[in-house]
Structures are given as C-alpha cells and as structure tokens.
Amino acid sequence: MADENAILEVFRYQPDQKSEPTFQRYEVPFHEEWVVLDALNYIKDHLDGTLSYRWSCRMGICGSCGMMVNGDPKLTCSVFLRDYHPQVMRVEPLRGFPVIRDLVIDLDDFMNKMTEVKAWMIPKEERSIEQGEYLQSPAQLARYRQYSTCINCTLCYAACPVYGRHTEFVGPAAIALAQRYNMDSRDGGYEERAETLFDEHGVWMCTFVGDCSRVCPKNVDPAAAIQQAKVSATKDFYRSLVPWGKRRTET
Amino acid sequence: MPRSKEVFWWSLFSAGGVVSAFFFPATIIITGLAVTLGWVTAEDLHALVQNPLVRLYLFVLISLPLFHAAHRLSHLTIDLGLAHARRPSAIVCYGAAIVGTLLAAVGVITGL
Ligand code: SF4
Ligand code: FES
Numbered sequence: 515m516a517d518e519n520a521i522l523e524v525f526r527y528q529p530d531q532k533s534e535p536t537f538q539r540y541e542v543p544f545h546e547e548w549v550v551l552d553a554l555n556y557i558k559d560h561l562d563g564t565l566s567y568r569w570s571c572r573m574g575i576c577g578s579c580g581m582m583v584n585g586d587p588k589l590t591c592s593v594f595l596r597d598y599h600p601q602v603m604r605v606e607p608l609r610g611f612p613v614i615r616d617l618v619i620d621l622d623d624f625m626n627k628m629t630e631v632k633a634w635m636i637p638k639e640e641r642s643i644e645q646g647e648y649l650q651s652p653a654q655l656a657r658y659r660q661y662s663t664c665i666n667c668t669l670c671y672a673a674c675p676v677y678g679r680h681t682e683f684v685g686p687a688a689i690a691l692a693q694r695y696n697m698d699s700r701d702g703g704y705e706e707r708a709e710t711l712f713d714e715h716g717v718w719m720c721t722f723v724g725d726c727s728r729v730c731p732k733n734v735d736p737a738a739a740i741q742q743a744k745v746s747a748t749k750d751f752y753r754s755l756v757p758w759g760k761r762r763t764e765t
Numbered sequence: 766m767p768r769s770k771e772v773f774w775w776s777l778f779s780a781g782g783v784v785s786a787f788f789f790p791a792t793i794i795i796t797g798l799a800v801t802l803g804w805v806t807a808e809d810l811h812a813l814v815q816n817p818l819v820r821l822y823l824f825v826l827i828s829l830p831l832f833h834a835a836h837r838l839s840h841l842t843i844d845l846g847l848a849h850a851r852r853p854s855a856i857v858c859y860g861a862a863i864v865g866t867l868l869a870a871v872g873v874i875t876g877l
Binding site: 752 | 772773775776779843844848
C-alpha cells in the first residue's frame with residue numbers, strides 16, 4: 515500500500531467538448547516500481563476513464579507510449595515515477611505533431627515519410643525460393659544493425675528542433691532507416707531512396723543539433739546516420755564528376 | 766539528377782571544418798606563439814611564405830573555413846525557423862565566402 519501520492523499534470527484536449535487544451539491534475543499512489551505509464555493506467559482505470567493515450571507492450575518494444583514528460587520526450591513505460599517524484603510530472607503529447615485527442619498524436623506525416631524514403635528492403639537481385647536465403651556475413655550485418663533497432667517511437671522527431679519548425683524535413687528516424695537499408699549488402703535501393711533523402715528537405719536540412727540521438731531509447735544514433743548519409747551523397751557527387759568514377763549502390 | 770545542390774556546398778563545409786579543426790591550431794601556434802616566444806623570427810616566416818606550396822596552404826586555410834562559416838551561418842535560418850530566408854541568406858553567406866576566396870587568391874598570388 516502506498517502511503518504517499520505522486521502528482522501528474524496531464525495535457526487534455528477533447529476537441530468535441532472544448533476547442534482549447536487544458537492541464538488536469540491527478541494524484542496517484544506513489545510506488546517505487548511504477549513507471550509513468552502505470553500512473554496513466556491508474557488514472558484511466560480508477561480516476562478518469564476519458565483520458566486517451568497509446569500504449570501496448572509496456573516494455574520499450576512497441577514504441578507507442580512516447581510522450582513529453584517534463585518537457586523531454588520519453589517512453590512512458592520506461593521512466594519511473596521515482597525518477598521525478600516528489601516533483602510534479604507534466605505529461606504532454608509528443609512535441610511537433612498534431613494532437614488528435616489528449617496524449618494521442620497524429621502519425622500520418624511520419625508514416626508518409628517512411629514511405630517516401632522507402633524504408634524497406636529493395637533486393638539487389640531477385641532470388642526464387644529454390645535459390646534459398648539472401649546470405650549475409652556478421653560483418654555485413656554489423657554495418658547497419660544499430661539503425662535497424664529503431665522502434666518508430668518518434669521521440670527523435672519530438673526532440674528535433676528542425677522538424678519542430680519545418681515539418682517538411684524528412685527527419686531523424688526516416689533517414690536512419692533509409693540508411694539502414696542503404697547499408698545492407700542485400701539491398702539495391704540506394705538510387706530510389708536518394709531522391710527524397712538528398713533533396714532539399716532531406717539530410718541537408720539537419721543542422722547537427724544531435725538531440726535525436728540523446729533521446730533515442732534504443733541508441734539508434736540517428737544523428738550519426740544522417741551525417742553518414744551526407745558523406746555518402748558527397749562521395750557519389752564527386753564520383754559522378756570523374757569519368758572513371760563508378761556510383762556505388764551502397765554506402 | 767534532381768538532387769539538391771547542397772551536396773557541393775556541404776562538401777566545402779565539411780572540408781572547411783577539417784581545415785579549421787586541424788590546420789588552424791597549428792597555424793596559430795606558429796604565427797601566434799612560436800614568433801612571440803622567439804622560437805622562430807618574423808623573417809623566417811616571411812621567407813617561408815615565399816614558397817608557393819606555403820602560399821597554396823594559406824589559400825586553402827583562408828578559403829575553406831569561409832565556406833564552412835557560410836554554410837553554418839546560412840543554416841541559422843533553419844534553426845531560427847526562417848526557412849523562406851534560406852535562399853537570400855545562402856546568397857549573402859556563400860557570396861561573401863566566394864569574395865573572400867577571390868581576395869585570398871589575389872593575396873597569395875601577388876604576395877600582398
Ligand atoms: S531513431 Fe530512436 S527515437 Fe527515433 S523513432 Fe527510432 S527508436 Fe525512436
Ligand atoms: S508501451 Fe510499448 S514501448 Fe512503451
């Protein structure tokens with residue numbers, strides 16, 4: 515039994531009832547082992563069933579529970595009440611995205627960006643089932659593995675000041691994932707991705723603030739992926755100027 | 766290739782960054798400390814800059830960091846949320862770097 519309470523100030527926006535967002539204060543039992551998401555679930559189950567938010571796995575895998583906690587983008591299933599208590603916790607929807615309701619953001623823009631950069635495998639050579647698997651060495655896997663651990667939580671977009679001001683920027687996770695496939699020895703989609711990746715709303719908009727890498731819960735290091743993509747575009751450009759230059763299909 | 770021209774400017778920016786980070790400190794030590802501390806004389810330096818390779822070095826040392834600075838400054842428009850000012854600011858910043866580069870070229874060629 516908890517003998518003290520933790521206090522949360524939760525962003526509320528219910529466009530069907532009120533056109534302006536407000537903050538609502540809730541007191542929940544303080545437990546050492548509770549994460550912020552547990553507190554939200556307590557509110558939903560015991561105090562106020564109208565609160566809307568996304569979550570699923572409760573273990574930092576699904577990427578759906580991202581919110582601003584005291585101004586910083588966090589997976590609410592991975593930060594504890596004890597990290598903040600007795601400070602009041604201000605819980606808001608992820609910054610930079612349109613809000614649908616309460617803590618639920620509209621992810622359409624992000625999803626479109628993933629499509630634009632073709633964040634999927636475009637095989638270099640088609641193989642039939644009889645021909646077997648696409649083989650890859652551990653060294654080839656190591657080149658992109660870090661970028662492949664992205665869970666699409668969009669915390670990096672909420673942290674990125676460039677995306678915050680210019681939503682046309684392709685942004686950290688989409689670039690990191692494009693880079694993930696570009697660096698995959700089985701992939702041949704570099705040219706197809708290049709148009710989005712290297713146009714004026716692509717990698718060049720990044721001013722290397724690096725906050726995306728700070729907030730990423732999976733240590734993807736999208737900032738590094740962006741700089742790496744800039745270098746490969748530059749190498750390609752100079753290669754294309756010399757007659758003996760051969761464009762590489764991977765970075 | 767419908768890709769951004771930025772790749773060219775970015776390459777100058779990154780090369781300028783390398784020059785600023787590695788060659789500037791060395792040059793500052795030579796011109797700022799070594800002469801002051803009497804390790805080399807001003808005459809030695811003067812003799813040194815007569816060498817065409819040293820002049821080429823000075824040209825690179827002046828020009829590339831100008832493009833580094835131009836790129837960084839023109840990207841301030843993005844940081845400040847003034848995307849519509851991106852083009853005019855790029856013209857001013859890169860323009861200044863180009864003028865600086867031309868002046869540096871004249872300087873190292875004529876020995877001014
Ligand atoms: S790069 Fe990191 S912060 Fe960005 S969406 Fe992927 S896991 Fe989340
Ligand atoms: S609930 Fe799945 S990552 Fe937090």
